[in-house]
Amino acid sequence: MLIVQVSDIHASPENDHLFRFDQVLNWLTYLQPDVLVITGDLTDGHWQEGYIKIADRLNQQNFPSLVLPGNSDDRCLVRSVWDENKWAHDAQGEALHFIHNIGGIRLIGLDSTIDYKDYGSVTDHLEWLDNQLSDACSPPSLLFMHHHVFASGIPTLDETMCRGLPEMEDLIRRAPSRLLAISSGHVHRPIAGTFAGIPAYICGSVCPANPVWFGTVNAPPANDPPALMVHRYVSKSITNHHVCV
Secondary structure: OEEEEEOOOOEOOOOOHHHHHHHHHHHHHHHOOOEEEEEOOOEOOOOHHHHHHHHHHHHOOOOOEEEEOOOOOOHHHHHHHOOHHHOEOOOOOOOOEEEEEEOOEEEEEOOOOOOOOOOEEOHHHHHHHHHHHOOOOOOOEEEEOOOOOOOOOOHHHHOOOEEOHHHHHHHHHHOOOOEEEEEEOOOOOOEEEEEOOEEEEEOOOOOOOOOOOOOOOOOOOOOOOOEEEEEEEEOOEEEEEEEEO
């Protein structure tokens, strides 16, 4: 089972990021994944035509796609372009979560965005997440989010990481269902860490990457090509690959 994650396209009329997204999609014609997950920040500036262009590209692929919003996205526009049935709403009503069972694994998308804020929060969605992880008989799960759940070390990005993490960690540690890993975006740089005792990842970005900068006076240059992740689930075991194209 090959689950591809793409994050942070940030397409707008003023940049070439749709071309960078095309590079990713062209590479995926060789891989032929089972499903593609996009973890937020598809466009900038509430660009409705950008969402339409991305959706058209996804509709041309021979694999399904799942979409989570990020802090730069407009959820109303996302809803207007994609089928409302893609998402599983919680009690808050506005969040665009998803659940997708495929090949013996459950893909959970947790919408961590807050309107008009760069940081995210899971505080209002923990009951929904608890419901997804409360069945010990459910298949192992892979959790996708936009906002990262462990400190990247990049100061400006860590100011906007997810809120409500201590409560989320407690929930995951006591959940009877097996959570294999958490994978997010937002930082524009591939990073690996841990959260609640399980692997946690930050997917690299389609848009130009942020530098490996830890608050020092000088920032190293960043010239990374478009990036993605491949999550390979075979024989009840998962491996996670960072790929540049």
